[in-house]
Amino acid sequence: MIELDFSKSVDGLLPAIVQDDTTGEVLMLAYINQKSWQKTLETGKAHYWSRSRKSLWLKGESSGNLQMIKDIYVDCDQDTVVFKVEQIGGAACHKGYRSCFFRRVCGSELVVQGQPVFDPAKVYG
Numbered sequence: 001m002i003e004l005d006f007s008k009s010v011d012g013l014l015p016a017i018v019q020d021d022t023t024g025e026v027l028m029l030a031y032i033n034q035k036s037w038q039k040t041l042e043t044g045k046a047h048y049w050s051r052s053r054k055s056l057w058l059k060g061e062s063s064g065n066l067q068m069i070k071d072i073y074v075d076c077d078q079d080t081v082v083f084k085v086e087q088i089g090g091a092a093c094h095k096g097y098r099s100c101f102f103r104r105v106c107g108s109e110l111v112v113q114g115q116p117v118f119d120p121a122k123v124y125g
Contacts, residue, residue: 002041003078004074004078004079005077005079006079008079009033009079012033012034012049013032013033013049014031014032014033014037014079014080014081015031015080015081016030016031016046016081016082017029017080017083018030018046018067018082018092019082019083019084019085020084020085020086020087021070021071021084021085021086022086025099026101027067027087027092027093027099027100028093028099029100030048030059031048031049032047032048032049032081035049036048036049036056036057037081039058040069044068044069045058045059045060045067045069046058046059046067046068046069046085047059059092060088060089062124063089063091063094063123063124064123065087065089065090065091065092065118066089067083067087067088067092068085068086068088069083069084069085070084070085071083071084072084091117091118094120095116096116096117096119096123097114097115097116098114098117102114
């Protein structure tokens with residue numbers, strides 16, 4: 001298995017930048033530990049470590065918005081990865097937007113870009 005340098009991590013977590021494989025759009029930033037890294041490599045589906053739930057998390061297990069791994073890039077220090085994914089279901093963000101980066105800094109304000117793809121209250125209850 002490809003080893004990442006988890007010794008440089010905080011709490012055993014490394015950043016995973018997630019991009020749409022076709023457009024290059026940045027969809028989200030998440031964190032991986034050794035277990036989620038192994039599951040991602042084994043299954044071809046993006047797995048992360050949920051810092052809030054403190055558990056392994058298959059992206060889309062609740063919403064159906066899975067991320068199928070198309071390519072993985074590892075940085076020069078082997079402590080950050082880029083997952084190039086096919087975003088199933090159209091939305092990566094738990095707030096219903098395609099990307100977690102749906103707000104743009106405009107002067108002293110954050111301006112929402114685009115419309116939600118789904119209603120989080122209906123999906124997550």
